[in-house]
Amino acid sequence: MRKKGSGYYLLKAVPAVLLLLLLFIIPILLIFSNAFQDGGKAILEVLKDDYTYHLLSFTLRQALISALVSVALAIPFSAFFSKYAFPWRKALLTVSQLAFTIPTILVVLGFVIWYGNNGYLNNALRTMLGVSYTPLPVLYSFSAIILAHVYLNFPIAFALLTASWSTLPETQENAAYTVGSGRLRTFMRITLPRLRGSLASAFILIFLFCFSSFAIVMVLGGNPAYSTLETEIYRRVHVSADLVSASALALFTFAVNALLLAITTPGRKARKGERRERTLKKAKGAKMLEAIVLSFLMLLFLVPPIAAIAIRAFYTKDGIFSLKAWEGISGRGFGLIGGSIDALITSLVIGIIVALLSVWMGSSIAMASAKRNSRLLPFISSLPMASGSVTMGLGFIFVTSFIFTSLGIRSYCLSLLSVIAAHLVIVLPFSVRTITPGARMIPDSLSNAAYTLGRSTGRTYREIEKPLLAPYRRKAFAFSFALSLGEVNATLMLSSGNVETLPVLIYRMIGNYDYQGAAALGTILLAEALIVFAVGEARWRKDAVL
Amino acid sequence: MPFFEAKGIEKKYKDFTLSASFSIEEGEFLSIIGPSxxxxxxxxxxxxxxxxxDSGTITIGGKxxxxxxxxxxxxxxxxxxxxxxxxxxxxxxxxxGMKEKDRAKRKELSDKLLEVVGLKGYGKRDVSSLSGGEAQRVALARAIAAEPRIILFDEPLSALDPPLRKHLRSIIRGIHDSLGITVIYVTHDIEEAFAVSDRILVMRDGRVITVKDAEELYRKPDSLFTAFFTGEGTALPAHLAFENMEGSIFFRPEEAEIAEDRLSPEMYPRHLVLEECKVVSADFSGPHYMLGLSYKGYPVLVEASRKPRKADVSVKIPKDSVLILP
Incomplete structure (x- = not known):
């Protein structure tokens, strides 16, 4: 049902919706028109080409395996974390949330430094075993792609699963035990079916994410045999310079992605239920030991690659302590690293503008959809998820060149604007999703109370509703900022122009084997990501009012 | 002309239609009760x-x-x-919601209202630190501060504990009496409605069934629905008591009296006498027993001060407290 004053919120959301549609539809239309440039021949070629289906099957396969492994691995950890309490439980759960915003380029970099053939792990093993070959040749293989995807997504599966598992009361399990059902049978027959929904939604989220994965496949696969649809689009643009066939493939990918999204959407319906946490048992004795072992295993998997970045930033390839990279960053460097400060500033400026816009658009769309109980608005705002960010980048290449050819403007500003626009479109669905629960939680009676006391809809929003939305807006700001800060796919696609962000620079430095420089920049990016994360997660005293 | 009038207002929903007409006088306290x-x-x-x-008109003061x-x-x-x-x-x-613009006067007024609702000195408190009862009193003060022509209460005490409810409802009634505010008060608690209202409006399935003062509503309900909704009682087919009569007879348990000896109806011409009632249950409630009897297979409720020793009893009810309802 529509609520009083919903017209006001709709009106307020109109600019945001229009901007979103404009920023999403125009690039997609331009991809369309490029793909059909020669009367649809390029499309037909893509559809007839066996290679397209080879790409599709590989893309699906790696996404499927990555999602399966991530979720399966998370189950035993979540089982323990949703049952027992121990002092550092909360901290580990918070750390796992970090996976939602950590820039993928850091995972790529961390993997190169830690798992690389000359990385810390292999070097240590070589010394220990006294051999000269590479004991663990992980990188540049199919398993490297899977391992990196699992590294990035296991914490996500773990966080989602633990959160919903913790709210399931154990009465059904206890009832099963009392009638003599064993642990395994109870788990398979009672617990697992109850977890089906959250398992499925974690699986789907990770699957979709890996389907559009780019930087990890590009660098860690390191072999054209491991091409996904997204990396192939990139290759066709930047290596073959064949924009028409890239557009055709992008359109194909877009269709597949939209189809996947449509199939999986019903499965991701938010479960309604009590938000009550169940009481955790205190871990003691053997269970305490188990807690230590599980936590240690998790940290052993998650910490080294990231920690390796910060260490490598201070050491040369031969393991000699050096501040060379830091001197390079501070402006005395040559080549890529000389542009560090500029890239850093560019990243921050883009991030702040994107985050501000996405919070503004996100709140107005979320408020309107909550007040009107709209299904259309959430649908519209999640449209960009149907397109991978590489595709979005391709679209904005066309937008930029269209503006150039028709208006004759080509400037740094234009490139910057197109990067901002691309980031905004990519980030907005997440911003809307972050703010919407907050908007829906504002009780009707609160707004009605203000109306009956003579306040207009606008003033009620500013004085009553907006303060309630503040924690959600802050979280959305941090989320948007972090995503923009870490965005590499669309930016890389677009930055054949001259906008160089921090992750793009890191990507290029990895390509030039300047690992120390990349690690130094990576440390800065990591620090920023951590600060933003802390800002988003922190609970201010004033937030606790509802 | 009444101070407030709702004339033929209608609102249609998918599976529910509300249609109501009623009016209240200035300064009146009207409760609206009805099942959920x-x-x-x-x-x-x-x-x-x-x-x-969808249709109908609402007027206040003729406007x-x-x-x-x-x-x-x-x-x-x-x-x-x-x-x-x-x-x-x-x-x-x-x-x-105050209309007053001057800051000092606003402060003075809010301090005064806090005192009225018994929360003197609470002005600077964070509202999240208030208990349920305190919060509702602040809400009441906030409503009064806006100097409304009518205050509507939507089940204001439902979220509170029973002892607190009694205390708060007397505060609400007290403020009504001293300020002379017109009040429309929705509740599902009959006792609450009886305690605070001048008149009570009964709703059922989106319609106004009746509007009466509390005592009349309890003693002279005009339908079985209202009778049972406002308290306990016994309904029997009328022909069991009076020959050739249609409808039902109804009486409250406190009007009836049991006798362990057989009563002959001729001896009590001004009473309705039910003979050979079987005692089915006897629930002790403190002040009295509530007896569940069975009369020719129909359940009968009677209040008694002692538990009957026999399994068969007679019941007599003064005829002028027996209602005949359609």
């Missing part, structure tokens, strides 16, 4: 302007406000969930 889903809260929403009726904006109606509302604004402290909440 009978449309009490919807009726309040229509009056407040939170929702718009049609049916199309008036919610902000301009001069109707304040107190909600079940208190609905204090969490972004403001207690004092700010109360001052929120």
């Amino acid at each position: 889903g009978s449309g009490k809260s919807t009726l309040l929403s229509l009056i407040a302007g939170i929702e718009d009726p 049609d406000i049916t199309k008036e904006r919610i902000q301009k109606r001069g109707i304040a509302m107190v909600f079940q969930d208190f609905s204090l604004f969490p972004s403001m402290n207690t004092e700010r909440n109360i001052q929120f």
Whole structure:
């Protein structure tokens, strides 16, 4: 049902919706028109080409395996974390949330430094075993792609699963035990079916994410045999310079992605239920030991690659302590690293503008959809998820060149604007999703109370509703900022122009084997990501009012 | 002309239609009762302007406000969930709807209102630190501060503990009496409605069944629905008691009296006598026993001070407290 004053919120959301549609539809239309440039021949070629289906099957396969492994691995950890309490439980759960915003380029970099053939792990093993070959040749293989995807997504599966598992009361399990059902049978027959929904939604989220994965496949696969649809689009643009066939493939990918999204959407319906946490048992004795072992295993998997970045930033390839990279960053460097400060500033400026816009658009769309109980608005705002960010980048290449050819403007500003626009479109669905629960939680009676006391809809929003939305807006700001800060796919696609962000620079430095420089920049990016994360997660005293 | 009048207002939903007409006088305290889903809260929403009726008119002081904006109606509302604004402290909440612009006077007024509701010195308190009872009193002060022509209460005490409810309802009635505010008060608690109201309006399935003062509603209900909704009682087919009579007879348990000896009806011409009632249950409630009897297979409720020793008893009820209802 529509609520009083919903017209006001709709009106307020109109600019945001229009901007979103404009920023999403125009690039997609331009991809369309490029793909059909020669009367649809390029499309037909893509559809007839066996290679397209080879790409599709590989893309699906790696996404499927990555999602399966991530979720399966998370189950035993979540089982323990949703049952027992121990002092550092909360901290580990918070750390796992970090996976939602950590820039993928850091995972790529961390993997190169830690798992690389000359990385810390292999070097240590070589010394220990006294051999000269590479004991663990992980990188540049199919398993490297899977391992990196699992590294990035296991914490996500773990966080989602633990959160919903913790709210399931154990009465059904206890009832099963009392009638003599064993642990395994109870788990398979009672617990697992109850977890089906959250398992499925974690699986789907990770699957979709890996389907559009780019930087990890590009660098860690390191072999054209491991091409996904997204990396192939990139290759066709930047290596073959064949924009028409890239557009055709992008359109194909877009269709597949939209189809996947449509199939999986019903499965991701938010479960309604009590938000009550169940009481955790205190871990003691053997269970305490188990807690230590599980936590240690998790940290052993998650910490080294990231920690390796910060260490490598201070050491040369031969393991000699050096501040060379830091001197390079501070402006005395040559080549890529000389542009560090500029890239850093560019990243921050883009991030702040994107985050501000996405919070503004996100709140107005979320408020309107909550007040009107709209299904259309959430649908519209999640449209960009149907397109991978590489595709979005391709679209904005066309937008930029269209503006150039028709208006004759080509400037740094234009490139910057197109990067901002691309980031905004990519980030907005997440911003809307972050703010919407907050908007829906504002009780009707609160707004009605203000109306009956003579306040207009606008003033009620500013004085009553907006303060309630503040924690959600802050979280959305941090989320948007972090995503923009870490965005590499669309930016890389677009930055054949001259906008160089921090992750793009890191990507290029990895390509030039300047690992120390990349690690130094990576440390800065990591620090920023951590600060933003802390800002988003922190609970201010004033937030606790509802 | 009545101070407030709702004339033929109608609101259709998918599987529910509300249609109501009633009026109240200035300074009156009217309660609206009815089972859940009978449309009490919807009726309040229509009056407040939170929702718009499909047809009908609402007038206050002779002025049609049916199309008036919610902000301009001069109707304040107190909600079940208190609905204090969490972004403001207690004092700010109360001052929120004040028409007075001068800061010092606003402060003076809110202090005075806090005193009226028994929360002197609470002005700077964070509203999240208030208990349920305190929060609802602040909400009440906030509504009064806006100087509304009518205050609507939507089950204001439902979220509170029973002892607190009694205390707060007397505060509400007290404020009504001293300020002479017109009140429309929705509740599902009959006892509460009896205690506070001048008149009570009974709703069922979106319709107004009856409007009466409390005592009349209890003693002279005009339908079985109202009779049972406002208290306990016994309904028997009328022909069991009076020959050739249609409908049902109804009496309250406290009107009936049991006798362990056989009573002959001839001896009690001014009473209705039910012979050979079987005692089915006897629930002790403190002041008395509530006896569940069976008369020719029909359940009969009678209040008694002692538990009967026999399994078969007779019941007599004064004829003038036996109602004949359709």
